[in-house]
Every structure is written in structure tokens, then in C-alpha cells.
Amino acid sequence: MKNAKSSYKSATAPVHSFCLTPAIVLRSWPFGESDKIVSFLTEGYGKLNGIAKGAKRSRKRFVNTLEPFSLVSLTFKDRTHRSLAFVHACDLVRPFRNLTTSLEKIAYASYILEITEGLTAEREENRALFEHLREGLIFLEEKEPSLSFLTFFELRLLKLSGYQPALQYCRRCGRSWASDFQTQWRFSPRDGGVLCESCSSLRKEVIPLSSDALKALANLQGANSLYSPQLPLPSVALKEGLFVLLRFIQFLMNKELKSAPFLDAFSFA
Template identity: 30%
Template sequence: MGTSPPYREGNEHSDMIVKTEGIVLSKMKYRDTSKILRLYTREFGKVSVIAKGARETKSKFRAALEPMNHVACVIYRKDNRDLQLLSQCDVITPFRHLSEDMGKMRVGLSVVELVDIASHAEEGNEILFSLLVDVLQTVNSATKNPVSALYYFEMKLSGIMGFNPQLERCVHCNAGIPNGLEETGRCVITHDGILCNNCSDNTGRKGISASAVRSLQQMQRATTSESVLHMNLSPLVNEEVQCSLLRHLQHHIEGFRGLRSEEVFATLL
């Protein structure tokens, strides 16, 4: 495969064999022996592929096609075709702990689901790809608080997609929102960012606690997913942070109602 020419004769540059790395976002059975997968690839972004014969016992794909896997793949690709043909797929990094630990699996599945929802087909974004791999790696090897890496991911995803919330200054009056926000104060989070205590009072809406605001600011300032793992949020603050981020993503990502993986885990945990 590696020695094949990039273009085949007679097809006007529309066929090519490409090697790329990707993360498996989802899989589904197709007919009796095959699988259809969505991959997030480094070069082409989200790509749907069919893995023929993947469900046969002696399949060449073996265990590579599981969601959250980091894989090297060879795709036979044609322009203007919704479903590409996967001809080879091997695991690069086995993220074993993501499937062995329920807390980690929950975070990992939420992360791949968010990438699936937020990205468009065949729009490569290396920054998003690197973020995705980095967060899965961090969650896989985390010794504590893997859910903090999910909030970090959601915050960075917002930035990559161009709707980073403004958390350091009030979106209405531009007053600074210091770290030392009064413990008794509550701030309202809008679709664009935060309202200071004064501006929040005028909205009549229930705000979030100073601790939750500080946690969101820390997630936004952090530059690596590993650096947020020390953040152990209390159940109350955890809920505030989780809801704020989810509402933010729901407002900005068309058609996004909530995470399926969260619903599944809500019934299990």
C-alpha cells in the first residue's frame, strides 16, 4: 500500500490512497460482516469509512476499530463520496485504561462524541486533532480527577471553534472578574461569558458560585490537560461547571442537545 501512487490513472485525480492517523469516534455494524466507522483524522478531519469484513473472525483489522482508539490507517479515498473505504488500520497507542475504568471511559466517550458533533465532514483541523489525542492520553494515564480533563477539553474546543467565553471581564460593563471574587457573590454566565456581581443582580437569574467561576477561569487559563488533573471539584461546584460548559456548547453548536454517552452512564453509575 505504501508504495502505491497517490493517483490512479483514468480517474481524473479523484481517487487516492492516503495514509493518516486518526481517532475512532464511533462504529456501527453494517450488513453481515462489515462495520462503518467515523474517524477524526489529522489531515482530513472527520471521515466516514467502511471496513469490509471487519466482523469476520480472521479480520485483518482485529481490535483496532474500537471507539477512542488512536490508529494509523490507510484509506482508499474518492472525492465526493460520503463513505470511504478503509483498507488498513492499526493501533498506534493503546489507551487500555479508557476501557477498563468507568470514570475514564465516561470522559473518553464524551470527548469523542463532542468531536463528532462539533466537526464537519472532511474539514481537517490539526489543532483539534492534537487536542483530542492529548486529552485522551491524559485521561488514560490520569491517577485522579479525569473529569477535569473533560472540562478542559470543552473549554479548549470552544476556543478552537471561535466561541471562547469571556471569563476575565464582565461581558456587559467590562469590569474585571478577579480571582478573589467575593465568596458570597454569584455570577451569571451568558452565552458570551460572565456578568459581574452588579450586572448579574439586574438579570434576576440564578448565578453560579465564586468557586465555580474560579474553576472555569483555571480551565481556560490552563495550557495542558495534565495541569488540570489536580482540580478536585466538590459535587456542587462540579455540577455548576458541568452545566455551564454544556449550556455554552449547546448554544453554539447547532443541533447539539446533550451527550448521549452521559445519558448512558447516568443509568449505569
């Protein structure tokens, strides 16, 4: 596996061996008359785009395995001088069929897939991030979606992808909000965290954040697993926190999220 992975970096390597890794299908779209391009989050190789030859025309080779949310065992091979890997085989491990039983679950699952894809780099191994998405999909399949779940998922995703927001202290002067609730705190996507009143006056693109929302976010940032944040956090504060995180994620991805409006119908109604 290691030899095959390093051979990807060597553009002149004439022969590539097959690599096998667990992977989650993020997206797939038609390519040409008979092929599909598939975006995977893999356990061993980070985000990876591959071409599945004949997947559009013949479904025999990739029976229902290229659908979003599917957990698969992926066998691929890198192609010399090509950015797209060759998808040799894709065996279904867990289809997450229950996710498609309700519109609400589809909305949540589509959203967490989209933000995971947007915040991860290609070909950078990040096993903890892969595990986080896998656990997120399992949670959604087995439990009811909740604002706490979504907030925790986003905060952990941001941490694992290297963008953990600073929520305890002012990003610029270091003042702690825990000792200063009188101040109007604001979130600055550009600074990657909260700013106190005087520091935020220097910034234009800041979002007001109530002390309840700040407490809820800080609380969930300290939680250990998707199953632990079943704390009685006020939904008003969570909605406010989610709105801020959405703005932050959109800032990091530098684009509007396709699945966000769909999710709005359930989360922010």
C-alpha cells in the same frame, strides 16, 4: 497527500489516490450485511466518515482496529460523488486498552469522544484538536480521572473548535467580574459567555454562576496542559462549572449527550 486532499474537493476527479493519516476511532456502526461505517478524527483531514467493507463479516482485515478510542494509522481513499471515504486499511497504533479497565474511565473517555465529535467539523484539518484528544485519552489511560481534567479538557476543546467562552468579562457590556464580585453573574449559552446582573436580566436562558465557579473556570482556561491543572480547586465550584459547560456544549451541539448521564454517576455524585 495534498494532491489527494484537494482531489476530494473536486467532485469530478475520476481517480483518487490513497491518503495516510493518524486517526482516532470515534464511533463505528454496522452497515448492511457485512460492512461498517466508522467515524474518525484524523490528524490531517479533520473528522471523516468512512466505510469499511467486509468489516462486520470478516475480522481479519480490521483486527480490533475499528473500536472506539483506538489510535490507528488510517489509509483511505475518497470515492467520486460519495460522501463516505473508502477505508482501505486501519493499523492499530495504540488501543488504549487500559481505558476499559474501569467504568469510570470508560465514562470519561466516551464523554470526551462524544463532545469532540459534536464540536468538530468534517474535513477541516485541525491538528491541535487531534493532538488534544490524543493527549486526553493518554491522560485518562495513565492517570485517575478528575474534575479538573474534565473541565480543562472541555475548555481547551471549546477553544480549539472556535467556541471559547468569554469568562473574564460580561459578554454584552464588557464589565470585569474580577472587580465586581457583588454582582450575580450568569452564563448565557446563547451569548457564549458570562453576563453581569443587569445584562442577564435581558436574557431568559441564563445559568447562575457563583464567583467561586467563575474563578475555577477562568483559572483552568488559563492553564497550558492537561498536566498543569492540578490546582487545589474546590470540587463544588468545579461541579458547578462543569454543569455550565455541559449546558453550553449541548446548546452548541443542539442535542442531548448520550454519555452525559453515565458520566454523572461519577462526576456529580
